[in-house]
Amino acid sequence: MLEHGLTEDEIFKKLSEFYDMDLHYESGRILGSMCTKPDPxxxxxxxxxxxxxxxxxxxxxxxxxxxxxxxxxxxxxxxxxxxxxxxxxxxxxxxxxxxxxxxxxxxxxxxxxxxxxxxxxxxxxxxxxxxxxxxxxxxxxxxxxxxxxxxxxxxxxxxxxxxxxxxxxxxxxxxxxxxxxxxxxxxxxxxxxxxxxxxxxxxxxxxxxxxxxxxxxxxxxxxxxxxxxxxxxxxxxxxxxxxxxxxxxxxxxxxxxxxxxxxxxxxxxxxxxxxxxxxxxxxxxxxxYGKEGYKKTVKNTINLTQYTYKKLQSMKNISVICKPELNLISFKTDCMDVDSLKQELLKLDWHVSVAEYPYAIRLVLMPHVKKEHIDKFLKDLDKILKRR
Ligand SMILES: Cc1ncc(COP(=O)(O)O)c(C=O)c1O
Structure with a gap:
């Protein structure tokens, strides 16, 4: 512990360094979290x-x-x-x-x-x-x-x-x-x-x-x-x-x-x-929010999930595990194993997670994920698969 504390400016300079190391939801890069950017x-x-x-x-x-x-x-x-x-x-x-x-x-x-x-x-x-x-x-x-x-x-x-x-x-x-x-x-x-x-x-x-x-x-x-x-x-x-x-x-x-x-x-x-x-x-x-506010959020999330599901289904070499009921989708490919695909996606700064049963890439489409993020993600996914 320091003998004498830092000034507020010094503290916040250091805090900013930590903050910048974190991922932030609005980047749209977090595709495997069940938490999201809280409402302001x-x-x-x-x-x-x-x-x-x-x-x-x-x-x-x-x-x-x-x-x-x-x-x-x-x-x-x-x-x-x-x-x-x-x-x-x-x-x-x-x-x-x-x-x-x-x-x-x-x-x-x-x-x-x-x-x-x-x-x-x-x-x-x-x-x-x-x-x-x-x-x-x-x-x-x-x-x-x-x-x-x-x-x-x-x-x-x-x-x-x-x-x-x-x-x-x-x-x-x-x-x-x-x-x-x-x-x-x-x-x-x-x-x-x-x-x-x-x-x-x-x-x-x-x-x-x-x-x-x-x-x-x-x-x-x-x-x-x-x-x-x-x-x-x-x-x-x-x-x-x-x-x-x-x-x-x-x-x-x-x-x-x-x-x-x-x-x-x-x-x-x-x-x-x-x-x-x-x-x-x-x-x-x-x-x-009231009921209407949540209905709107849920509708956007479910629509984006369905959009992603259809896009993934139409991709060669991808098999989607099951039709999503809520806002999660899991899939795998015949081109490479799940861990390698996860690593390849990570190299392109996509943070997906993995489902254990069945073993597959797992996406959670929380409200911080927008259509433009999904379109970029699918493009990168396609690029990775085409390299194989
Ligand atoms: C179905 C279900 N139950 C319980 C939990 C645990 O919740 P928490 O991480 O908030 O403790 C989770 C977390 O993802 C979950 O998906």
Whole structure:
């Protein structure tokens, strides 16, 4: 540590150097991220509430009211009146909270190692969760459309089944599991069902009729007990903004611990001290955009995804893994292996990611990606393939 601090000018000169090393969303070069450039109004709100701590809500009463309003709007969006939940750090924390609740419910009726049934496509946060909570993961294979094969679920249910997890917008391909059918199965066996809509939660409610994937993916399905929905993905909020919504307040209350030295006597989040700025940003977005604003953003994103999909399909030597349901596309080529193609693209400053199953180049078309970026990308891709 320096003995004497730097001046503000010196600090910001150094900060600019770090900033310039980063990639920035508006370059259009980031094609593999589920986060995006936050809306400027949301960033203004974030800055305004930067000192707030929702871990001590008695001091920040206005921010705490905003959090309740945000949860209420998210509940309404997901067809749930009287939702309980929080704005948390992201999808991982939201999924941890849901699995903690499911485990406490399980432990109140059984001992034995709790089992969680989840699709092979589940996000890696569940790998952390099963390890942290000592759960036994029971993986369901995917069907031909890369969705959880619902016909296999019932065979995997045992008396130790603690929960089923379904995904509304898989991380690798953006596919939406058949939540309605999974909900029916969960209800008939009285099993806790968590829907991870970290990505799809801010897309599915805003799709227009012709692009609609599934109408019943949320609390309309009576078997759904909790949902993850992340403002810092397609909600356009700054990081860290995840969302967890529970159907029953008593379920959230299972996470409650006493907080003797704080202004409220209990807390139902995993994190103690937590920013209220993300809540303020999310409140701002929900109220500033309204349904129409999000519909417009989603429409642009889905149209660009469909445009990219068609272009890729028309390219010789490219095979697209599946027809996109949301804003993700994965593809491969016979000209070279996936890692080499990724490297070649990186040399041209394209930052794509890779899907593990099936192994393929993965594109996420977030709102910072525009048609001109895609056209340039496709041109470069074509150039690379022609060199082979
Ligand atoms: C479906 C799904 N769930 C959970 C997560 C984890 O979210 P986070 O990275 O915000 O913790 C992701 C992240 O991409 C995701 O795609």
């Amino acid at each position: 109004v949301a960033m203004k709100a974030y800055k305004m509430f930067i000192e707030t701590n929702l871990g001590d809500p008695g001091l920040f009463k206005g921010t705490a009211i905003m959090e309740r309003e945000v949860i209420s709007i998210l509940g309404e969006l997901l067809h749930l009146s009287n939702p309980a939940g929080h704005i948390v750090t992201g999808g991982t924390e939201a999924n941890i909270m849901a699995m903690c609740v499911a485990k406490y419910l399980y432990e109140s009726r059984r001992d034995g190692i709790p089992e969680v049934i989840l699709p092979r496509s589940a996000h890696f946060s569940f790998k952390k969760i099963v390890s942290m909570l000592s759960l036994k993961p029971v993986y369901v294979p995917l069907d031909d459309n890369y969705k959880m094969d619902v016909s296999k679920i019932e065979d995997l249910i045992t008396e130790n089944t603690m929960a089923i997890v379904a995904i509304a917008g898989t991380t690798e391909l953006g596919m939406v599991d058949d939540i309605e059918e999974i909900s029916r199965i969960a209800s008939s066996h009285n099993i806790y069902l968590h829907v991870d809509a970290a990505l799809g939660g801010f897309i599915l409610p805003f799709l227009d009729k012709e692009n609609s994937v599934q109408l019943n993916f949320d609390f309309k399905c009576q078997g759904v007990s909790s949902m993850t929905i992340d403002p810092h993905k397609m909600g356009l909020a700054p990081v860290p903004a995840g969302g967890i919504i529970f159907r029953h307040k008593e379920h959230l209350d299972l996470l409650s611990v006493k907080t003797p030295y704080l202004t409220k006597d209990k807390q139902t989040t995993i994190v103690g001290t937590r920013t209220g700025a993300a809540t303020a940003a999310t409140w701002t977005l929900l109220n500033h």
